[in-house]
Amino acid sequence: MNSNTTRRDFLSTASTATLGALAAGSPVTSAEAKVNLDSLQSTADTVIVLWMAGGMASTDTFDPKRYVPYEKGLDPKRVLSTFPAIDTAVDGVKFTEGLEKIGAVMDRGTLIKTYRAADLGHILHSRHQYHWHTAYEPPLTVAAPHIGSWISRSLGPLNPDLPAFIDIGQTFDSGEKESLKAFHTSGFLGSEFAPFFLVEPDQAVEAVKPPVGMSDTRFAKRYQAYKKMLANSPIQKHGSEYQRESLLKSIDNAHRLLSNAKARKAFDLSLEPKESYDTYKVGGRFGLGCLLARRLTEAGARFIEVTHGYYPFKYWDTHDNGHTRLKELKSMIDAPIAQLVLDLEARKLLDRTLIVVASEFSRDMMMEGKPEKRVKDQVNVPSKINELKHYGMHRHFTGAGSVLLFGGGMKKGFVYGETADERPCTTVKDPVTTEQLHASIYRAMGIPHDHHYNVEQRPFYVTPDGTAEPVMELFG
Amino acid sequence: MRRISIYLLGLLITVASSAKPEPRLLPAAAERSVDFTEDIKPILERSCVNCHANGKRKGGFSIDHLHSFVAGGDSGPAVIQGKSAESLLIKLVLSNDPEEVMPSKGKRLSLDEVALLRAWIDQGIKWEKGFTFAKFRNAPVAPRKVELPKGGETNPVDRLLAPYYSKNKITPSIAVSDHIFVRRVFLDTIGLLPSPEEVTAFRDDNRPDKHIRLVEELLQDKKNYAEHWITFWSDCFRNSYTRQYHGGGGKRITDWLKKSLEENKPYDQFVRELISPVGGSDGFIKGVAWRGTVNASQVVEMQAAQNVAQVFLGLNIKCASCHDSFINDWTLKQTYSFASIFSEGPMDVHRCNKPTGEKAEPAFLYPELGSIDAKAPRKERVKQLSEIITSPKNGRLARTVVNRLWAIFFGRGLVDPVDEMDNPTWNQDLLDWLANDFADHGYDLKRTMKILLTSRAYQRPSVRLNEDVEEYVFHGPVVRRLSAEQFLDGIDQVIVAAGKDVPRRHTGGQRAGMRNLDRLMRTLGRPKRDVVVTRRESTATTAQLIELSNGKPFADLMIKGGNAWEGSGYGADVIVRKLFANALGREPSENEANSAQSVLGKTVNAQAVADLLWMLAMHPEFQLIH
Known part of the structure; x- marks a missing residue:
């Protein structure tokens, strides 16, 4: 075997980022451990995270407790849920009113009632979100990768014509934008594994087309002319060189995506039948994001996250009017999430697609933090509720939160963990930490929980120190 | 590099193994309880450490630590706890196949x-604590004092490299053509492209010292020098121009930094002011804070210690901020003592975020350089530290920064990676001479830059790193990619060049390195500056090329350029020549001119020029520094 053939073999298999690391001695990692897919049987090929940014109150969504309807002069300490409980497709499992459609598909799902967010002191949404998305608590000496980047780095794209990590709905123009940017990154893994951002699902197709104002023909001609010019360039005589090869390979990859009719169809929501489109449309940006996630999953996406976006005091960040706002929020997620489950099932994709519905922490009317680790209150709760705007779960509760899982090898119609029936309705059995949740998602994808890459000569694991174990009871 | 050849070896072994001899019979596990230190360590010492310890990791396998031992190498885990018969290690030591038997050399x-x-594996793979x-x-x-060897070369770098060249059979005198040199040195000193006139003037200059004159002139361009180098130093000092996190800290040092660069502040003073802050320089040790409680290894005092060690000393104490390091000799206690210099009161030592009950006494990492008065107030201690670190006895300060300069100009350091200054260098005399000269001449960064940039070594044709060789050999500067800032400034220059009477070295607005981070720059690799970055990722990625091929900000720039050149009134042939000259620093070949002409067509229109501009912006000759 001569060194020329090996070079070519290596080039065809290694990503450009790996090449970059080798070529320039750059600070990005080199792979130390390859994922051995034979040793760990995966149960999913694709992950869809449906992100309820801002803190979704579990007692007003998937884990109903004592319902006390609104009335003037109400003692807030009496209220555990502001919605009555409803039945789901599974005996004994109740949701709150407004989640009937998701309730109807609960027989395909697993509900974790006992997600416990970390103790990070004075609550900051973006910091808990950072932790949820990386399994690491900031700040850190090394930029930690987003879970989507870990999966992208470890497994690569499912369909090579699609970006492996697609992030739908988050913008970076809110009050905590810099903190949000800190975890929407591939970190030390290198930008080859960074998220592909789509903000408005309706306009997603623009991201995989020539720039606005340029026709496909002109775009193709420009690239043809470019290649011709390079062929005529004296630089071609210089022989092979990594920097140049990675540049040309990246341009080629970009053009493959931007002129790929099939990939483009997946991004184009205008091709969706009207009835289906309208079902998802009720959820606004989030709902259409679910539709886009379904289309991308059909096309072979690897990791997708869908969110309304995190904006301080908006959406699930209910510092006031919690009840009223949750009524609307639930109406926005109920149909799209249920439809996503049914659509994937009808297309025989649900078994290999793991849907994760989650939020950085839960909320409670009284408690900030968790019983054993109370932190400074951020929301003023009157001793008597005399206005509707005070009726709702407004404080940040980290003791127990709901995570809903569908497909991807998880049990069907299953509930994991127990929460107390009285305030603070915290975890009483089988807590699940963020790190365990990560380990479980990685396990489903066939990635060992102690999988790592080296940075600065030390191993950096998918979960801190590689110690968190997956919760195997969740798996079917 | 090494990994590839091992990967190959792995392939060869797999191929050869199709007809492999039967292994020795599996002996039963010893029945007694085994002790790692008594029974196992001697076996590993004798049979494994030559290839799998002390930084060596043949087949990706290192037995340095328990965790690396268990993790195994390229062929998978070495041992399976409790299942010795199925463990790869046991299979390999019993093998009779010369291609796979371990140890591969020496006694079986x-x-x-x-x-x-076997017993050790079955009994739970017990390791000596901390071993x-x-x-x-x-x-x-x-x-370390180095006498400059005698020789014909005038530049000290070349004089020092002469014996190296002859030992490695490298022809000393080859040099790149003028237009490549001019482009290279412009980008390395002031981060801008040379104008066609500047390239021509250099080419037509027949004076023997024209390289020196150009380097001197560029280093005198204070404004552009500062606006280029501010990028590198802001990456090092986490100097984000926008708010960092929701929580405080991360004070900007932009004004202090720009002024320091403009006046070429002596590096020792520069470092002193960052460690023991004067007005405007306190952002570096102030650290980055998030609201809430943080891990003990990430309190601001610890951040200060880690970052001072990394940036100024090329020393990684991040591991030793949590526990005694696995990658060097630094201990948790030493790190806490160092961090305590930055602390108001005594710090509680935490191991892996749990208090040990000990208090740390302020002390510097290298006590031989000087001591810190532990009783003095914080301000005084930090001042003492700034003096100890910059004392002439600390050769490491100078070595670290001259090595950074070398790595910037030549694409790879004399020591590599640049933040691991305990690693061996490929030329100790060169490193030590440069460091001494720098310290002996007032820690003048521009002086060292001039020595490097006027060497013949710097004029050598660019090379790619040869990843197949075990040991790095210097053949010339490594091909590098433009930084986000260099790239965008260059594009601006090419657009502005369409106008008449354009001022020299003009980008038409604020230079990219002075602007806030935006999506385009972020995609092109400018870091967020939440962690110290001393070298950026330099290789193109698909995400970048998607952004450059369809992203609005860059598409808008191309349209702006198209309009500017259409409005210039030049004919198509002139535009082609001028675009090549401005973007690539050279004339197009006849074939290139023809293909470019065919893009523009007969009558010049903005859209076609925008397309040609894009083609040149994506050209490897534009994006890379050769």
């Missing part, structure tokens, strides 16, 4: 030894 393991290994096979290299801290 006796069956008694294999029995012990490692690794012995780490510690580079001397003191400066």
